[in-house]
Amino acid sequence: MAKKAGAKKKAPDKKAQLNDDIGEENRLTMWRLQLEVRQVEQRLHDLFFQNLIKGTSHLAIGQEAISAGFGAAMRPDDYTFCTYRGHAHTLVRGASMTGMIGELMGKECGMLKGKGGSMHLTDVEHGAMGSYAIIGAHLPIAAGAAWQAQYNKTGQIAACFFGDGTTNIGAFHEALNFAVVWNLPVVFVCENNLYMEYTPISEVTAVEHPAADRACAYGLPSIIVDGNDADAVFRVATTAFDKARAGGGPSLIEAKTYRYSGHSRADPATYRPEGELEEWMKKDPIPMYRQRLLDFGVKEDVVSGIEEAVLKAVDEATEEAKASPPPPLESAYEDVWADGGASWRN
Amino acid sequence: MAKKAGAKKKAPDKKAQLNDDIGEENRLTMWRLQLEVRQVEQRLHDLFFQNLIKGTSHLAIGQEAISAGFGAAMRPDDYTFCTYRGHAHTLVRGASMTGMIGELMGKECGMLKGKGGSMHLTDVEHGAMGSYAIIGAHLPIAAGAAWQAQYNKTGQIAACFFGDGTTNIGAFHEALNFAVVWNLPVVFVCENNLYMEYTPISEVTAVEHPAADRACAYGLPSIIVDGNDADAVFRVATTAFDKARAGGGPSLIEAKTYRYSGHSRADPATYRPEGELEEWMKKDPIPMYRQRLLDFGVKEDVVSGIEEAVLKAVDEATEEAKASPPPPLESAYEDVWADGGASWRN
Amino acid sequence: MAELTYREAVIEGIAQEMRRDEKVVFLGEDIGKAGGVFKATVGLWDEFGDLRVRDTPISEQAILGAAMGAAMTGLRPIAEIMFSDFLAVCWDIVTNQIAKSRYMTGGQVDLPLVIRTANGGGARFGAQHSQSVENWAMMIPGIKVVAPSTPADVKGLLAAAIRDPDPVIFFEQKSLYATKGEVPDGEHVDEIGKAKVVREGDDVTILALALMVPRALEAAERLQAEAGISASVVDIRSLVPLDTQTILSQVKKTARVVTVEENPRLCGWGAEIASIIAEECFYDLDMPIVRITTPHIPLSSADELEDAMIPSADRIFETVRQEVD
Amino acid sequence: MAELTYREAVIEGIAQEMRRDEKVVFLGEDIGKAGGVFKATVGLWDEFGDLRVRDTPISEQAILGAAMGAAMTGLRPIAEIMFSDFLAVCWDIVTNQIAKSRYMTGGQVDLPLVIRTANGGGARFGAQHSQSVENWAMMIPGIKVVAPSTPADVKGLLAAAIRDPDPVIFFEQKSLYATKGEVPDGEHVDEIGKAKVVREGDDVTILALALMVPRALEAAERLQAEAGISASVVDIRSLVPLDTQTILSQVKKTARVVTVEENPRLCGWGAEIASIIAEECFYDLDMPIVRITTPHIPLSSADELEDAMIPSADRIFETVRQEVD
Numbered sequence A, B: 001m002a003k004k005a006g007a008k009k010k011a012p013d014k015k016a017q018l019n020d021d022i023g024e025e026n027r028l029t030m031w032r033l034q035l036e037v038r039q040v041e042q043r044l045h046d047l048f049f050q051n052l053i054k055g056t057s058h059l060a061i062g063q064e065a066i067s068a069g070f071g072a073a074m075r076p077d078d079y080t081f082c083t084y085r086g087h088a089h090t091l092v093r094g095a096s097m098t099g100m101i102g103e104l105m106g107k108e109c110g111m112l113k114g115k116g117g118s119m120h121l122t123d124v125e126h127g128a129m130g131s132y133a134i135i136g137a138h139l140p141i142a143a144g145a146a147w148q149a150q151y152n153k154t155g156q157i158a159a160c161f162f163g164d165g166t167t168n169i170g171a172f173h174e175a176l177n178f179a180v181v182w183n184l185p186v187v188f189v190c191e192n193n194l195y196m197e198y199t200p201i202s203e204v205t206a207v208e209h210p211a212a213d214r215a216c217a218y219g220l221p222s223i224i225v226d227g228n229d230a231d232a233v234f235r236v237a238t239t240a241f242d243k244a245r246a247g248g249g250p251s252l253i254e255a256k257t258y259r260y261s262g263h264s265r266a267d268p269a270t271y272r273p274e275g276e277l278e279e280w281m282k283k284d285p286i287p288m289y290r291q292r293l294l295d296f297g298v299k300e301d302v303v304s305g306i307e308e309a310v311l312k313a314v315d316e317a318t319e320e321a322k323a324s325p326p327p328p329l330e331s332a333y334e335d336v337w338a339d340g341g342a343s344w345r346n
Numbered sequence C, D: 001m002a003e004l005t006y007r008e009a010v011i012e013g014i015a016q017e018m019r020r021d022e023k024v025v026f027l028g029e030d031i032g033k034a035g036g037v038f039k040a041t042v043g044l045w046d047e048f049g050d051l052r053v054r055d056t057p058i059s060e061q062a063i064l065g066a067a068m069g070a071a072m073t074g075l076r077p078i079a080e081i082m083f084s085d086f087l088a089v090c091w092d093i094v095t096n097q098i099a100k101s102r103y104m105t106g107g108q109v110d111l112p113l114v115i116r117t118a119n120g121g122g123a124r125f126g127a128q129h130s131q132s133v134e135n136w137a138m139m140i141p142g143i144k145v146v147a148p149s150t151p152a153d154v155k156g157l158l159a160a161a162i163r164d165p166d167p168v169i170f171f172e173q174k175s176l177y178a179t180k181g182e183v184p185d186g187e188h189v190d191e192i193g194k195a196k197v198v199r200e201g202d203d204v205t206i207l208a209l210a211l212m213v214p215r216a217l218e219a220a221e222r223l224q225a226e227a228g229i230s231a232s233v234v235d236i237r238s239l240v241p242l243d244t245q246t247i248l249s250q251v252k253k254t255a256r257v258v259t260v261e262e263n264p265r266l267c268g269w270g271a272e273i274a275s276i277i278a279e280e281c282f283y284d285l286d287m288p289i290v291r292i293t294t295p296h297i298p299l300s301s302a303d304e305l306e307d308a309m310i311p312s313a314d315r316i317f318e319t320v321r322q323e324v325d
């Protein structure tokens, strides 16, 4: 388990090889997943400017290595819980791009039938158990899913993603203590991108590492990982998942990263100190991972083949979503209850 | 600052003298305060069995050294925030015994006019800013009072008392982080009496010391004190108050203690392991402190004079409270609003 | 038929369902080894053990969050929130998460869970442990709301709530725990969403819930005996779904209606029902719709003050007599 | 008179009071340096500085707890809860602590504080960021509840709320932030607890709040023009205290009444007002009391679905025309 990993490494570490503990297949998967997230989010961004998407959305451009690394380490029947910044975590579980783009466009083909929007992406069939838009709530909910796995001895784990700002709300504390006391197979992942909405996390947090420095309060080891390096993330994820599946209980992991765009589409991010974004752009996970694959001897056409395939998939999904009609008005009266309806009286 | 104090000492420590850093006056004050708490609570207990008190009440018998030690270290204009188990903390600020006993009897002379009862004792004039009956709520509220002191540069501090079980609720975490980030003059005191209601705290908490082992999560030192030794409590209180008044920010203190009665009057406390109560009775703060005063050379008649005076005061207060009428029915319609009334319409 | 207390009926309802279905699990503070602060869960831990009856830390958000996560993934949790006032510390999980998740996900998630909680006044516990908050729950789209008045209904409706595929908040009135009543032997499962006409009358309909039902019945007996007024009493039993058919048919029959609710006045369930009647039965009414409520004031702890606030049989009697005249 | 946006009026209201009274302090998430997520606090941090305009962690219980503790000890805090949906995470502090503490202590504590929050739908934010929860607040004894519909009312009522000795929840409708209106120059302080008849009419009274007011006015114009129906429109402005005098006098005058509320149906403020009318003006009414509400369903994010749920001018027009006929 990476403990307080030092400065970021641009090159893979010396002993790393294409077919080391991670292996080529996983690496190509992570390459694809990172691209899917990046491409879909850039497309969403464009669609906003074409006014085809309303409401809000929160991009994770710059943070893709985290979702890709964890996603690649998960079993298909594992559970993901994430936030309004959840396109990434939902996509890496295999959710439909059309369903996602369509949802943001408010179309009938949307994965939530137009009822949830960007902040509530969910694909239960693929283990994406929901995106939660009230800070902190999904941490105890993820613990509950892990409780089911423990109770039924299924070997599943629940992975729960949230931001640095989330570590200051009460539900964080309750969930962590609860999960440890019940020894639940849940892995809490704090994506520390340095900011809550517009306020630097350092201005509102009593400790330097908002998650890792709190692990002590639950008897957990302090774990920090380079969140821009998918391989490092994959390793830390695998270790935590193995521990959880083996009955070793929860983990709390802090992944250091940065979001390139503002908090949400309304935010031009003028609060950032000059040069900060540029520094982080140098550590962009995607060119870095591309270079690593080439350094490992993966052929350029394999690498770019995946790029092209992803772009094509995103294009197709976009067209499909555009072609989909808006949801029928009657659908607003569906699915409040298990019987499919919305009636509160007879 | 006492850090992880070792086993309890029966005798005062070697260098201690009647007129050391604590001094005779403070010690006699603490003697009186401990007796006041013990005597009033025993009286309340008796009044219950005479069916003169309804509702519930939560005694702190066995825990008196904590309220006495902190109370003696406070300035008259400091703020106290406590819980439903708050008779002790309210009394030591100088609140009226008649007002307290009367309140529990639901009399007009009650300090809350019969509107609050045992769980909400408050005496603003004496700095007792309320007893709060929902776990955790008063921690951020105490931080707010400390914010006022900081903003107005008054030099006041807020002392906030709560139980071990309270360390597992969200508001605890939010308040601690908030107080540290704002560097507020608030002292959080966890009275660890080993149980929440009926469940041992060790069964539901991820760490051994529910408060002290969480201090790390807020960049605070871990402080544990023998909560049955008023002198030790006084010292730790003084240090924390001095630090807060000097702009050094909040402290979190865990005082180890034990309650002799059940959680509330409904509770026979059958869940305790055999012999546990008896072991703790040996460390009863009151006979221990009495012996200490005598060892220091305080005259027996001074020591017992205080005992008699307290008992007399409790007797008188009891009679006064008994003689008071019930609150007039119209009073139920008073004091919802600042204008004295309860009207929600014109 | 066995005579049980209301609290024993809680235990029986839970035990019946836990025996039937391994997926039913139960969590809360002090519910296990200690049997609950109201002794309404005594024996369950002994019978079902540590894995199915779980004591928790004082972490209401974690309790309901865990219940939700478990329900979404296949269990059928029962979560206890010790006093209904404490719903306020986990209100986000109730209203923003549990109530909305099925809808927001386009129907992808099932949330078969029950939140049991001790509601209401009468125990001199003061304003933070005595509230009737059934209107808080009624006001949130996406949760069912049940509040029984008798041991038989406790058992039958609790069993129904546990089997229900939707989230249910089950309000137990704490002053009723010691009351007794006949409960059918063997498996007993009732239906959520059906009001019960517990007294037939011709002159006026009294709509009541939970603790207000026995008080309304007592008032109705006195109205008959002392004023010759024949009152129907309807035990609403379930606020969501609301059995407007039964309610409106009684109102039409008697042309006069009085609601009796323990929640404080503003936006209480009585207001909702009154507004339904005022819209749908306006021309059937012979008299203004009268609401009897706890006034819009926090509750006091002193006996006299608390008793003066919560609607009593006397107040119901006096009000109805005066209005129906 | 200057023309201001609703959001500028928020800034002016706060600034006016902060200039006047050093005890007024302001805290919340991203309200300071960043000027608020709705840009409704821009410039306050620059003018009043770090000590009076304070950014907080994401800790709503701490925000409101701190506001309460500060108010009890002499400050006059304004706390922002970014979206009203988030009141659920700090509901205990609102309902069990702030609302009850004066009463429970026999009048010992003052709680002069304001909770500002962005309420309501229309921004396609989905069910957890679009709720109208003014009924949550109205239902709790001990808090005042204000919801302005115009920039002038924003400034005047916000100033009044800050000066009020009691806790006030101030609901700003987020879809109104960009709307404009005339605001009196100089110091402007309004009175809490007064409704405003914003259109006089004879045939029917439409009772509305916040975003529903402009929609009711639009419907009223069309009712006049297209159906010859003359509608009064009352902007309720304050739910607690409730100006029943103004409301009931309009109802008596027109003998017909329709409420238009954005909160979901069950136990909305419309129910409360309907029940007051049904009890106190029953014999003055010529027609059933009609409620137009957001249906009792969480809100969807898709434009078409959200728009179909929240009462529109069209729906008000159609409903009133049909009912008044």
Ligand SMILES: Cc1ncc(C[n+]2csc(CCOP(=O)(O)OP(=O)(O)O)c2C)c(N)n1
Binding pocket: A085, A133, A134, A135, A136, A162, A163, A164, A165, A166, A167, A193, A195, A196, A197, A263, D029, D058, D060, D082, D086, D089
């Ligand atoms: C309880 C609550 N408070 C405030 C918000 C508003 N809000 C949405 S995102 C956000 C910042 C979250 O920061 P962080 O946890 O670091 O996640 P990030 O957005 O950086 O991924 C805030 C304050 C919310 N959604 N819920």
Ligand SMILES: Cc1ncc(C[n+]2csc(CCOP(=O)(O)OP(=O)(O)O)c2C)c(N)n1
Binding pocket: B085, B133, B134, B135, B136, B162, B163, B164, B165, B166, B167, B193, B195, B196, B197, B263, C029, C058, C060, C082, C086, C089
């Ligand atoms: C939010 C909330 N949950 C549960 C309770 C019920 N309750 C009252 S006291 C108590 C135990 C508190 O334990 P601790 O903090 O150790 O304090 P102690 O009673 O031991 O002094 C509980 C669970 C409550 N009052 N508030």
Ligand SMILES: [Mg+2]
Binding pocket: A163, A164, A165, A191, A192, A193, A194, A195, A196
């Ligand atoms: Mg962040």
Ligand SMILES: [Mg+2]
Binding pocket: B163, B164, B165, B191, B192, B193, B194, B195, B196
């Ligand atoms: Mg304890």
